[in-house]
Structures are given as structure tokens and as C-alpha cells.
Amino acid sequence: MTDLHGTPTAAELVAAVAEFLETDVLQATSGAVKFHTRVAANVLRTVERELLDDSPAPDLLGFADERALAAAIRSGDLDDRAAEVSAALRHLVTHRLAVSHPGYDAQ
Structure with missing residues (x-):
């Protein structure tokens, strides 16, 4: 999607670069450069999907972020909530x- 001024979104820019790599550059290279081009295009496609992802954030059991959740798991603070932790991690x-x-x- 673009705004009223026709400026491409970040997702559109990333998609355009990925397409360029997947078509023009990939066809014109070989060996390690071809491999790295494929890797770069895959990275850009992942970033594109992240930018377009509008699904709700996974439940972190009330913790502010994954780092805090991981610290609570490591410290044993959630040992009595094993089923909830397992479900949350599976969803994540x-x-x-x-x-x-x-x-x-x-x-």
C-alpha cells in the first residue's frame, strides 16, 4: 500500500529489492555470490513478512518482552505454571x- 503521495511503504521497498535480487542479480551471478544473493533475498522476504504481519502479539504471560519471560523461566518463577508456559511458547x-x-x- 502507498499513502496519498505515492510514497512506497517500507514493505514495498523491501519487496522491490528482494525481487531485483531474485531476478536480475541471481540470474547474473554464480558460485558464492549467487548463494549470498539468495540468502539476502530470503532475508528481505522475511523482513517483508514481518512488516506486513498484523496478527496480535503472542501472549507473554504478562511479561513485558521475551527476555523477561525467559528470565522468569530460567529462575523458576513459572515452574508452577508449566502448562501455561508450554502453551505460550508453542504459540510464540x-x-x-x-x-x-x-x-x-x-x-
């Missing part, structure tokens, strides 16, 4: 995979 990983590797859950 599923959400990450949906962005980084679409279709993974269908395999």
Missing part, C-alpha cells in the same frame, strides 16, 4: 515460523 514459536518460514506448519 508458531508465530515466528509463520513469518520466517511460511507453510512450515503444513509440512
